[in-house]
Amino acid sequence: MSLRYALMALLRVGPLSGYDLQKQFQVSVGHLWHAPDSQIYPELRKMEGEGLVVGEDQPRGERGTRRVYHLTEDGERAYVGWMEEPLAYTRVREPASLKAAYLEAASPPAARAFFEDHVRHWRGELEQWEAELDRIDARANPMLQRRLAVTDERDHDRTVAFKRLGYEGLVDRARSEIAWAERGLTLLDDLYGPADAGLGHA
Numbered sequence: 001m002s003l004r005y006a007l008m009a010l011l012r013v014g015p016l017s018g019y020d021l022q023k024q025f026q027v028s029v030g031h032l033w034h035a036p037d038s039q040i041y042p043e044l045r046k047m048e049g050e051g052l053v054v055g056e057d058q059p060r061g062e063r064g065t066r067r068v069y070h071l072t073e074d075g076e077r078a079y080v081g082w083m084e085e086p087l088a089y090t091r092v093r094e095p096a097s098l099k100a101a102y103l104e105a106a107s108p109p110a111a112r113a114f115f116e117d118h119v120r121h122w123r124g125e126l127e128q129w130e131a132e133l134d135r136i137d138a139r140a141n142p143m144l145q146r147r148l149a150v151t152d153e154r155d156h157d158r159t160v161a162f163k164r165l166g167y168e169g170l171v172d173r174a175r176s177e178i179a180w181a182e183r184g185l186t187l188l189d190d191l192y193g194p195a196d197a198g199l200g201h202a
Contacts, residue, residue: 003043004052006033008079011053011071013146018044018067028143031132032166044069052078096177100184108192115188118181126174129167136164 006029010021021044022037035043047053052075060066071079096118103111135141137160139148144163148156189195 002033003035003039004047005079005082006035007040007043007047008052008071008075010143011069012076012079013143013150015056015068015070017058018069021069024143028141031129031170047075051075108188112185112188112195115181115184118184119178122174122177122181126171126178129170129174133164133167133171136160136167 006025007021009029010016010024016024018041022040025035025040044053044055048055048069051072053069054072055067055069057065058068099114103114106114132141136144139145139160141163144160147159147163151159
């Protein structure tokens, strides 16, 4: 259900076509809630059927059209209601932690590769999210600029502060994941000997 609220967050700033929603999703809210493009259009159709958004066909080029979505009053009420109610947390489903809990069944090289891949992945995420924080601080994030353009100037600092807080959580998560995997590599050294010593790595 969170996908629809992510889409609503984008549409509250102003009407967007499905294509533009996809692009905005990739560079903005998609960092916080991942969804493949294949899920966005079906969700928009569901939302339109429930009266949360309305689609309007607009001319595109000489013969084409594009469908532009507007958030309805019912959609605005649903979005605000979601923001006001407690978050419904779900049980953890964490494949990396699950695999780590049973690594005794893996060969030492495979276990080491698992932790090294984990570090590489999260270092990439950390770099991306730290760069996003820099764009937020500079107010250079395109979606943030759109939000600020329709927000009372007195609320600009608050809007930026909450946007930053969301990304700070992602940065903290990445740093924690890297530290966890590095502890895993240290554990492998303790259990099997250092990799460069060639112990357990035939």
